[in-house]
Amino acid sequence: MSFAPSHTLGLDPALLLPPERRGAYAVDGLLPSLVVRPRSVEEVSTVLAAAFQEGASLVPWGGGTRMALGAVPRSYHLALDMTAIAEPLEHSPANLTVRVGAGITLEHLQKTLRAHGQFLPIDPPLPTRATIGGIMASSAYGPLCAGYGLPRDMVIGIAVVHANGTRTKSGGQVVKNVTGFEMHRLYTGSLGTLGVIVEVAFKVAPLPKEECTLLALFPSAEGALGAGLAVVRAGLSPMAVEVLTASAWPLVYAPTLPLPPKDKRGYWLLLRFGGPPPAVARQERDALALCQRYGAGEDAGEVARGEEARALWRGVADFGWREPQPPLGVRISCLPRQGVQALALLEEVSSVPPLVNPAIALHASAGVLRAFWSGGIPQDAIPEVSNALRTLRERVHALGGRMVLERAPRPLKDLIDPWDVSAETLGLQRSLKAQFDPKGVLNPGRFVGGI
Numbered sequence: 519m520s521f522a523p524s525h526t527l528g529l530d531p532a533l534l535l536p537p538e539r540r541g542a543y544a545v546d547g548l549l550p551s552l553v554v555r556p557r558s559v560e561e562v563s564t565v566l567a568a569a570f571q572e573g574a575s576l577v578p579w580g581g582g583t584r585m586a587l588g589a590v591p592r593s594y595h596l597a598l599d600m601t602a603i604a605e606p607l608e609h610s611p612a613n614l615t616v617r618v619g620a621g622i623t624l625e626h627l628q629k630t631l632r633a634h635g636q637f638l639p640i641d642p643p644l645p646t647r648a649t650i651g652g653i654m655a656s657s658a659y660g661p662l663c664a665g666y667g668l669p670r671d672m673v674i675g676i677a678v679v680h681a682n683g684t685r686t687k688s689g690g691q692v693v694k695n696v697t698g699f700e701m702h703r704l705y706t707g708s709l710g711t712l713g714v715i716v717e718v719a720f721k722v723a724p725l726p727k728e729e730c731t732l733l734a735l736f737p738s739a740e741g742a743l744g745a746g747l748a749v750v751r752a753g754l755s756p757m758a759v760e761v762l763t764a765s766a767w768p769l770v771y772a773p774t775l776p777l778p779p780k781d782k783r784g785y786w787l788l789l790r791f792g793g794p795p796p797a798v799a800r801q802e803r804d805a806l807a808l809c810q811r812y813g814a815g816e817d818a819g820e821v822a823r824g825e826e827a828r829a830l831w832r833g834v835a836d837f838g839w840r841e842p843q844p845p846l847g848v849r850i851s852c853l854p855r856q857g858v859q860a861l862a863l864l865e866e867v868s869s870v871p872p873l874v875n876p877a878i879a880l881h882a883s884a885g886v887l888r889a890f891w892s893g894g895i896p897q898d899a900i901p902e903v904s905n906a907l908r909t910l911r912e913r914v915h916a917l918g919g920r921m922v923l924e925r926a927p928r929p930l931k932d933l934i935d936p937w938d939v940s941a942e943t944l945g946l947q948r949s950l951k952a953q954f955d956p957k958g959v960l961n962p963g964r965f966v967g968g969i
Contacts, residue, residue, distance in 0.1 A: 567683025580652030592963030620651025657707030675719035726792030852919030
């Protein structure tokens with residue numbers, strides 16, 4: 519069905535944004551016919567029911583920080599702006615739980631929690647823009663995954679509006695909840711293709727009484743990763759364990775970050791510790807000894823605290839996502855002990871001219887590498903880059919890993935699938951899509967296998 523901007527599906531005009539606003543909701547160069555901004559869960563349900571009845575395709579929007587993820591939409595009739603569903607609905611400091619609307623930004627939620635000495639221990643990129651619904655739908659995460667797990671591990675309940683407008687809930691607002699299946703794990707990371715997340719309940723954590731960050735420079739990736747994994751094996755409980763290549767630092771910095779330059783070549787290990795002051799001091803001391811054992815250079819033992827440390831980790835979490843955004847980024851997932859091999863594969867692909875000098879960050883204890891290329895990709899180089907990325911993916915598969923394109927120009931997406939899943943997983947995803955969205959109106963074509 520073809521839609522013109524004047525085709526409003528019988529929706530309340532108060533929900534529609536002016537046509538001139540459509541440009542802000544482009545996805546891979548495609549513009550929606552309508553932009554709808556519901557103000558309540560009931561209005562979200564009304565919009566989805568109307569779209570389902572007419573077979574109108576719909577793309578949910580939060581802060582727009584992850585809209586480069588995924589394949590090109592098959593069609594795009596409605597942009598569903600969820601940012602008005604943005605209130606903290608219920609916070610129980612004594613029980614360490616909170617329930618929020620999906621449109622609230624992470625930064626807004628953290629400010630609410632910090633007033634009670636608590637925080638939600640996730641740190642995806644761009645928290646001033648990223649909404650809770652978008653974070654959960656894209657499974658966005660950052661360095662804190664080392665100490666606290668992924669966003670789905672923090673969720674204890676979720677509310678979703680399905681493609682036909684019906685509403686369901688899973689879980690509740692108590693940490694020990696055993697009622698029914700953990701459906702929130704199904705919706706997390708599904709890119710809004712199974713339903714639109716409207717509310718999320720989380721378990722939260724107390725703010726650490728003290729924090730410190732240890733920085734150490736190593737001449738080799740083996741030394742940096744080895745030291746990071748040794749810290750984890752030694753039971754030191756770091757909040758974050760990151761390895762950065764020297765070329766990654768320009769993407770970590772921002773004019774507002776009070777950080778000294780890191781212009782020395784090599785591989786930087788960043789360790790973040792938090793807790794009671796005596797425990798933090800012991801972990802810092804033991805981690806330093808391990809870094810020295812694994813060959814850290816003279817910079818081993820540099821410590822950042824307070825605002826400097828917070829700025830550093832904000833920059834690391836935003837790595838590759840702050841403007842101006844690099845045009846190409848990939849994420850490789852493998853076993854933590856294979857991180858050095860995966861990093862070597864990324865560095866080898868830089869022999870292709872447009873892929874020279876990738877900036878690489880490694881969530882060391884999770885085995886997740888992110889690489890970004892800041893240079894432009896000429897149109898005539900797209901086929902060569904596509905072939906290089908296919909070869910890289912095949913070699914990652916040989917390690918038992920997977921490689922996803924987190925950001926790529928549209929001509930490149932036309933040549934290589936941004937997603938990378940097994941045949942078994944793809945079959946299950948297609949079966950779920952057929953059950954949850956039989957008309958294929960939610961984010962059509964953007965998720966794995968074109969579902």
